[in-house]
Amino acid sequence: MSRTALGMPGLRPGSGNLFAEEKFPSAARRELGNSQLRRNLKHATSTIRTKRLNVTGELPDWEELRDAGSALKTSVMARLPELLEAFEANVTARGGTVHWARDADEANRIIHELVKAEGVDEVVKVKSMATQEIGMNEYLEEHGIAAYETDLAELIVQLDHDKPSHILVPAIHKNRTEVRDIFLKEMPGVDPHLTDEPRRLAMAARAHLRAKFLTAKVAISGANFGIADSGTLSVVESEGNGRMCLTLPETLITVMGIEKLLPTFSDLEVFLQLLPRSSTGERMNPYTSLWTGVTEGDGPSTFHVILLDNGRTNALADEMGRSALHCIRCSACINVCPVYERTGGHAYGSTYPGPIGAILSPLMTGVEAEENGSLPYASSLCGACYDACPVKINIPDILVHLRGKDVDAHRGGLPSQLDVGLKAASWALSDGRRLGAVEKLLPLGRAAAGKDKKIKKLPGIAAGWTQSRDIPAPPSQSFRDWWAKEHKES
Amino acid sequence: MKIALFATCIVDGMYPRAAQATVAVLERLGHEVVFPKGQACCGQMHVNSGYFKEAVPVVANHVRAFESEDYDVAVAPSGSCVASVKHQHPMVARRAGDAGLEERATAVGKKTYELSELLVDVLGVTDPAGQLGSYFPHTVTYHPSCHGMRLLKLGDRQAGLLRGVEGLELLDLPEADQCCGFGGTFSVKNADVSSAMLADKTANIRSTGASVCAGGDYSCLMHIGGGLSRQESGVATLHLAEILASTEAEPVAVPGPAGQTVKVVVK
Numbered sequence: 001m002s003r004t005a006l007g008m009p010g011l012r013p014g015s016g017n018l019f020a021e022e023k024f025p026s027a028a029r030r031e032l033g034n035s036q037l038r039r040n041l042k043h044a045t046s047t048i049r050t051k052r053l054n055v056t057g058e059l060p061d062w063e064e065l066r067d068a069g070s071a072l073k074t075s076v077m078a079r080l081p082e083l084l085e086a087f088e089a090n091v092t093a094r095g096g097t098v099h100w101a102r103d104a105d106e107a108n109r110i111i112h113e114l115v116k117a118e119g120v121d122e123v124v125k126v127k128s129m130a131t132q133e134i135g136m137n138e139y140l141e142e143h144g145i146a147a148y149e150t151d152l153a154e155l156i157v158q159l160d161h162d163k164p165s166h167i168l169v170p171a172i173h174k175n176r177t178e179v180r181d182i183f184l185k186e187m188p189g190v191d192p193h194l195t196d197e198p199r200r201l202a203m204a205a206r207a208h209l210r211a212k213f214l215t216a217k218v219a220i221s222g223a224n225f226g227i228a229d230s231g232t233l234s235v236v237e238s239e240g241n242g243r244m245c246l247t248l249p250e251t252l253i254t255v256m257g258i259e260k261l262l263p264t265f266s267d268l269e270v271f272l273q274l275l276p277r278s279s280t281g282e283r284m285n286p287y288t289s290l291w292t293g294v295t296e297g298d299g300p301s302t303f304h305v306i307l308l309d310n311g312r313t314n315a316l317a318d319e320m321g322r323s324a325l326h327c328i329r330c331s332a333c334i335n336v337c338p339v340y341e342r343t344g345g346h347a348y349g350s351t352y353p354g355p356i357g358a359i360l361s362p363l364m365t366g367v368e369a370e371e372n373g374s375l376p377y378a379s380s381l382c383g384a385c386y387d388a389c390p391v392k393i394n395i396p397d398i399l400v401h402l403r404g405k406d407v408d409a410h411r412g413g414l415p416s417q418l419d420v421g422l423k424a425a426s427w428a429l430s431d432g433r434r435l436g437a438v439e440k441l442l443p444l445g446r447a448a449a450g451k452d453k454k455i456k457k458l459p460g461i462a463a464g465w466t467q468s469r470d471i472p473a474p475p476s477q478s479f480r481d482w483w484a485k486e487h488k489e490s
Numbered sequence: 491m492k493i494a495l496f497a498t499c500i501v502d503g504m505y506p507r508a509a510q511a512t513v514a515v516l517e518r519l520g521h522e523v524v525f526p527k528g529q530a531c532c533g534q535m536h537v538n539s540g541y542f543k544e545a546v547p548v549v550a551n552h553v554r555a556f557e558s559e560d561y562d563v564a565v566a567p568s569g570s571c572v573a574s575v576k577h578q579h580p581m582v583a584r585r586a587g588d589a590g591l592e593e594r595a596t597a598v599g600k601k602t603y604e605l606s607e608l609l610v611d612v613l614g615v616t617d618p619a620g621q622l623g624s625y626f627p628h629t630v631t632y633h634p635s636c637h638g639m640r641l642l643k644l645g646d647r648q649a650g651l652l653r654g655v656e657g658l659e660l661l662d663l664p665e666a667d668q669c670c671g672f673g674g675t676f677s678v679k680n681a682d683v684s685s686a687m688l689a690d691k692t693a694n695i696r697s698t699g700a701s702v703c704a705g706g707d708y709s710c711l712m713h714i715g716g717g718l719s720r721q722e723s724g725v726a727t728l729h730l731a732e733i734l735a736s737t738e739a740e741p742v743a744v745p746g747p748a749g750q751t752v753k754v755v756v757k
C-alpha cells in the first residue's frame with residue numbers, strides 16, 4: 001500500500017502506513033461498539049501496567065535514568081547528520097552496505113532489489129515497526145515475494161489478514177480463543193484438535209515457524225538501536241525468533257529509522273534498562289542481539305542496512321515536536337492511555353497508535369495529510385503518557401501544539417461551531433466586566449432548566465455533552481455578583 | 491496573609507458556592523481575601539483546543555487582573571486552572587512572541603496556588619476538624635483530577651484534608667487515577683470516547699456506595715456529576731472547599747443528584 005507512487009517525490013514528507021484514513025472520532029465510535037475488544041484491551045493493558053509499575057518502582061534511580069535517556073536522545077537529534085555519517089562509515093568498514101531511503105517507496109524498492117538479487121521468493125521477518133510503517137510486506141507480496149512474520153503476535157495478525165493494533169503486542173485485540181480459531185483456519189498442517197491453552201498455541205506456532213527458519217535465505221529486521229561509533233545494531237525481543245532470523249539466513253537486511261542512533265556503545269547501558277522495564281515490565285528482556293557488519297563463519301555473510309527518513313526530518317524540523325523522535329517504541333504510553341484502552345489501535349489508522357501515534361504520525365506527514373489532523377485531539381490530556389514515558393516525551397504539550405497547527409491550517413475557511421464559540425468565548429473571557437455582563441444571563445439558563453433543575457438536551461456540538469451527561473441549572477447569581485453585594489461594591 | 495482569590499470562570503458562573511466556601515475557609519484561618527475584579531478565565535479551554543491566538547487576550551487579562559491588586563499569594567479552587575496559569579500562560583506568551591507578557595505571566599504563576607497546596611504547604615493546615623471545625627458526617631469517595639495529580643503533583647494533599655474532616659468516612663475509589671474523560675472540548679469533539687471513560691468512572695464511584703464524590707476541580711465534577719445525574723444514581727458531587735467549610739453548627743447539606751440544594755454558610 002504505497003502512498004506517494006505518483007511520480008512526485010517530496011509531495012508529502014511521509015508515506016506508507018502513516019495515515020488516519022478516517023477522522024478519529026468516527027473510527028473510534030466504530031471500535032467502541034466492539035465489546036469483546038474492550039474487554040480484551042482492558043485486561044491486557046491493566047496487566048501490563050501493573051507489571052511496569054512494579055519494575056520501574058523498584059529502581060531508586062528510575063527518574064535519573066529517564067533524565068539520562070532524554071538527554072542522550074536530545075543530543076542525538078542535535079548531532080544527527082554527523083552521527084549518521086559516522087554510523088555509515090563504521091558499518092561499511094565492517095563489511096556491511098548502507099542504503100539511504102527518503103520515503104517508504106524508496107525503502108521498499110531497495111529491499112525488493114536486494115531480495116531479487118538473492119534469487120528467492122520467501123523471506124523471514126523479525127518483528128519491526130519500520131517495515132510495518134513502510135508497508136513492506138504488502139509491497140513484496142505485490143512483487144511475488146512472501147514475507148513471513150516470525151514474532152508470535154505478528155504471525156497471528158498476518159495469518160488473520162488483519163492489521164496490528166499495538167506496537168508491542170500487535171494481537172492485543174485478540175483473546176486466546178480467537179487465536180486458536182485463526183490457527184485452525186489459516187495455519188497449514190495444524191493439529192485439528194488444537195486447544196486454546198497458551199502453551200499448545202505456542203507449540204503450534206513453533207512447529208510452523210521452525211520450517212521457515214531452516215529454509216529461509218534472507219531475513220529482514222528492524223533495529224531498536226544503532227551505535228554510531230561502532231556501526232553496531234541491536235534488536236531486543238522476548239521470544240528468540242528474532243535471534244533465529246538474525247543468525248541463520250545468509251543475508252540480513254535491516255530497516256532502521258534515522259532517529260534510532262545512539263552515540264556510543266556504552267549508551268546502551270541506559271536504554272537497555274529503560275526499554276524492557278517500560279515495555280514488557282521485565283527487568284531484562286530475554287534476548288538482546290547485537291551485531292556489527294559481517295563476521296566470517298558467524299551469522300549472515302551479507303548485511304545491508306537501510307536508513308529510513310520517511311518524514312522523520314519533517315518532525316525534526318518542528319522545534320516543539322521534535323522530541324517525539326526520542327521514542328524508543330516501548331509502548332508504555334499506549335498501555336496507560338485511557339483513550340487507547342477503549343478504542344484500540346485500529347482507530348488511529350497509522351502504524352503508530354495511542355498517544356505517541358497521535359503526535360508522531362502528524363509530525364511525520366504534516367498535520368494536513370489525510371485525516372491526521374484529527375489525531376492530536378484523540379486525548380483528554382490527562383497526562384498519564386508523559387508520566388509513563390521512559391524518555392520523558394511531553395506528549396500532552398506536543399498534542400496541544402499540533403492542535404494549534406491544525407487550527408491555524410483551517411483559519412480563513414468556513415468557521416465551525418467550535419470556532420465561533422471559542423472566538424466569542426475569547427471576547428467574553430478576556431475582560432472581567434464582559435464576563436460579568438454575560439453572567440447576568442444566568443437566571444435565563446436557570447429558567448430553561450425547568451423544575452428538576454437539570455438541562456438534559458443541548459443543540460449542535462454541545463449535544464455531544466448531553467448524550468451522557470446532564471448540566472445542572474445555573475445558580476441565580478454568579479460569585480462575582482455575590483462578592484460585590486457582600487462587599488458593597490457596584 | 492492577604493490572599494487573592496482566582497474564582498475561575500466555571501466556579502464563578504456555575505458553582506459560586508465553591509468560591510464562597512474557599513473564602514469561608516481562608517477567613518476562618520484569619521486571612522484576608524481579596525477578589526481582583528478584572529479576572530475572568532485562565533484560557534486553558536482555548537489553549538487545549540489549539541486556539542492559541544484567541545488565548546492571548548485571555549491570558550493577558552488574567553495577568554493584568556492579578557497584577558492590579560496587592561497580595562501575598564493567589565489561590566484557585568482548581569488544580570487544572572492553576573496548572574494553566576503556571577505552565578500554559580508563559581508558553582502562550584512565548585508563542586505569541588511577547589517576552590514582556592511571558593515574564594509577567596511567570597511572576598503571577600509563581601504566586602498562584604491550588605487550594606489544598608495553599609492550605610497544606612503554606613498555611614499549615616494539618617487538622618481540618620481542629621483548625622477549621624470541618625464536619626461532614628457522610629460517606630465520601632474522592633476523584634483526584636489529572637492536572638492536580640500529574641501537573642501539580644498534589645499527591646495526598648486533597649485526600650489528606652478530607653480524612654481530617656470530622657464525621658467523614660472516606661471510601662477508596664477503584665482505579666482512582668484514571669481520567670474521568672472530561673478533557674474540555676474533548677468531551678464534545680470525541681464525545682463517544684469521553685462517554686465511555688465517564689461510564690467507567692461513574693461505575694467505580696457507584697461501586698464504593700459513597701453518597702458523595704468529592705474532588706478539587708469543578709470542571710471534572712461537572713462532568714462526573716452530569717453522568718451521575720443522568721444515571722439517576724443519587725450520588726452527589728461536592729468540591730473539597732465545600733466539605734472543608736461545612737461545620738457542625740452550619741453543615742453543608744448533601745445536594746441532590748442535580749447538585750442544586752446545597753446551602754453554603756460563609757463566616
Ligand code: SF4
Binds near residue numbers: 326332391393
Ligand atoms: S512515546 Fe515514550 S512511552 Fe510512548 S512508546 Fe515512545 S518511548 Fe515509549
